[in-house]
Amino acid sequence: MAPSTPRLVVPVDLKKKPWEQTLPLHNRWHPGIPPVAEIKVREVFRVEMVDWTGGMIKDNDSAIDVKAIDLSSVHYLSGPIRVLDEEGNPAQPGDLLAVEICNLGPLPGDEWGFTASFDRENGGGFLTDHFPCATKAIWYFEGIFAYSPQIPGVRFPGLTHPGIVGTAPSRDLLNIWNDREREVEENGLKQLKLCEVLHSRPLANLPSTKGCHLGKIQKGTPEWEKIATEAARTIPGRENGGNCDIKNLSRGSKVYLPVFIEGANLSTGDMHFSQGDGEIAFCGAIEMSGFLELKCEIIKGGMKEYLTPMGPTPLHVNPIFEIGPVEPRFSEWLVFEGISVDESGRQHYLDASVAYKRAVLNAIDYLSKFGYSKEQMYLLLSCCPCEGRISGIVDSPNAVATLAVPTSIFDQDIRPKTKVPVGPQTGEDTGCAKMHL
Template structure:
């Protein structure tokens, strides 16, 4: 008998707001957010989701929606889902939940996405000190490919993935999160900086009831108020998985998530059509609405057997990710290096963040020679399938990071004459020797943000 069509457990209507959906969404982590459905181990099921902003970013040329976006909404998630075995026994704390991604993609009729640079005063990004103003690129999908009117001459296959897959924390783990992040905020401003710009961004985002959505729990009730003041924000990845933004978690991938509460309470969201390693502009993937088709397996006692705590309690573990067999194939790459020396010439000690920042800046400077604005390149490196690496972390004082860009993403369109081509072959002998596959953008058809 042919397998059944995946059961739809969380439907989405993109014309409705997140709080108007038939199955209520949530945008916080808390053990008391009730599950919206039960899913049986081994069952193939489908989860649909809004984009992470719940439709607040529009398909137009203005970046005002990015500039003024209220980040207290982050992120709208579908779930939680209670996972049970064939006998109806739920997953238990200490188990491991294996979540297999069988299929995924954009929602039919909503095949577009966006990449943004946040305003410095509203979250900023990895290169806030260089790009303080909001920008936006819209991407349209043609099957597996994406192209953008705001960044012409580029077309690439997307490695589509969910930015967030996670289980609910226990009360104890939630308290650990809130305590350590609150302590960071209270003590870190005097001593901590990341690439010399951390003072422009919050060190962490503590619980707030502003724009809090808690699924089935009715806003304004005493229960809602208590949970809203305790629930963790979804912005960072943590022990439960969450917002890890691992671009290779696509078709055929498996995620092994620790279980902290009865039923696991699995949630997912923040779908990306494509993303570069690091998602450097913060709103850096191609954000979209989408769907996942999943299967789950409960590994009884799996946390103790397969995960080794690194921290003061048995809860200080992290998921394991198994990359699937389906991804775009690229044979030619241009690789940019960065070291732990910042733009002022200051030496840092084995700072991989500074090194990666320099690699990204080097790539931006180079590609901007070919007719793109630096803002266009910054957006592109956030969402195209580029590969980031920590190449060296032991040779004091310089960590070495690299950023590899697949050259095939630059669309080599055909043309009748060199003067009408959007991409013209680069004539400079030195650059031909270094990278013969790059092309100069025709100045008459240059598009800037």
Template sequence: MAPASPRVVVKVDLKKRPWQQTQPLHNRWHPEIPSVAEVKTGELFRVEMVDWTGGAVKEDGSAGDIKSIDLSTVHYLSGPIKVVDEDGVAARPGDLLAVEICNLGPLPGDEWGFTASFDRENGGGFLTDHFPCATKAIWYFEGIYAYSPQIPDVLLIIHILTTSHHGTAGVRFPGLTHPGIIGTAPSKELLRIWNERERQLEEKGVESLTLCEVVHQRPLASLPTTKGCLLGNIEERTSEWERIAKEAARTIPGRENGGNCDIKNLSSGSKIYLPVFVEGANLSTGDMHFSQGDGEISFCGAIEMSGFLELKCEIIRNGMQEYLTPMGPTTLHVNPIFEIGPVEPRFSEWLVFEGISVDESGRQHYLDATVAYKRAVLNAIDYLFKFGYSKEQVLISATRCVSQNLVDHKH
């Protein structure tokens, strides 16, 4: 018998804002955000998602929306989804939740996305000291391919020549669609650990850091705030909402629960083994990407889009203790395991740019891979600039940039 079609457990209406959805979205991590759906292990289900800004970025050539975007509102996530086994017994703290990505893609009728770099005064980014102004490019999808009117020849980088459906000579490239964020809800104790360590980082400031201070442009941490907070089914501005909003963790960094992992290969056929910290696991996902390199150089460096995931879950009882080794003072200091699927565009030609641990002022740094990576990226941007691109075009088209091979890294 053919398998059943996936059951839609979270549906979004792109004509409505995130807080207007029938099934409320959320943009924070907190154990008390109630689940909006329940699924059983082995069941194929579908989750729809708005883009990470909830529709704040428009399909036009202006970067004004990027410059003024309210970053306290992101990322908008679909869920939480409670997971139970075939007997109706919920996932329990200490279990592992194995989440398989069976299918994914853009939402029908919304086959476009965007890349951008944020303004120095509102978000910044990896290269803000070189690119202080907001920029944006719109990308259109044709099956597995993407092209941008703002960057008509971007694919010269990887030597794939074609013609856009507008009939103009140009190039396009195959993407590898994936969710930027997928994770489980934290426990109260894990949430306390997050907030304490991130608050300490913010309070001590950049002077306390021994590495990477030359790339510090953005806030050191995004601490809990009621501004822009969306907590699913919790009624806004009630005493309960106020309490939770002041505790709830932002979705910006990846953490022990998974979260904002931004792994470009997390596509069809992949499995994520997520630690379970609360009953039911409370799985959430969002921040869909049509494509991304090994990092988001411009901060908003993936091709951001709305989209869907079709998933199946399994519960591995007591899996945290069996498979995850704590890397910290408590058993909560663990990280997910990602099993990458077999799907990936096939490229055979590469340009390699070297970076060393010396910043633009000529200062030597010790074992600083971030400074070295920054130098390699700047070398790539300057090289492609010689072939007729603007440096801003190269920056926001770096959706297939990969970083690898730290060798002889003595200084």
């Protein structure tokens, strides 16, 4: 017998705000956010999602919306979804939730996305000290391919994936998150040398009632006020999975998530048409609305059996990700190396972040010789299917990182040669000047 059509458990209407949806969306992690739907294991179900900003970024060539975006309100997640076994019993703390991605894509009629870098004074990014102003590129989809009027001469297949898949934390885990991130926020500038190199980023994003949406919990009630002051922001990935931004989690992939509360309370969102390793512009993937068709299994007692705590409690675990068989194939790459020496020439000790920053900057500078602006290449390397690697982490004092760029995404030969071609024009005729503020 043919399988049934996946059941739509979380619909979205792109004409409505995230909090106006039939099943209201949420943008925080907290065990008290009630589920909006429930599913049983082995059932294939469909979840629809708005883009991570909830429609704040528009399909135009101005970056004013990026500069003015309210980052207190992102990401908007669909769920939570309560997971039951075949007998109707909810998943239990200590279980492992296996979430298989059966299908995914953009929502029909909304086949476009955007890549952006944030302003220095509003979020910043990995290279904010080099690119302090907000920029934006719009991408249009043709089947599996994407192209952008703001970055001409480039076309590539997307490996579509959700940026966020996670379970709800327990109260104990939530307290661990808030305590350790508050410590970084309060003392990080004194303790962390990396802050001197990536100096313009917020050190942490602590709980805040500003921009908070808690799904079915009505704003302004005593329950909302209490949870909003405790609920964790969705910006970083944590023990529950969350914002891991692993670009290879596409069709056929499987995520093994720890279960911390009864029912697991699975949430997902932040759909990407494509992303480069690291999503370096912070809003660096091709962000879009979209859908997932998922299937779940419950592995009883799987946390203890398969996940080894890397911390002082059994809660200090991390998910396992199984990459699916579907991905673009490239045969030729240009690879850029970086070492842990910063732009001032100062040596850092085995610092992979500094090494990766150097690799990215080397790639941007090189590709700008082919008729592109450096801002265009910053956005491109955030969202194209490039591959980042920690190539060496043991040879003191230099960590070595590499960034491999597939050469076939360009309509010209970007390999070193005797004479560099002019390449695409980046003046007013391409709209690129309007990309910058």
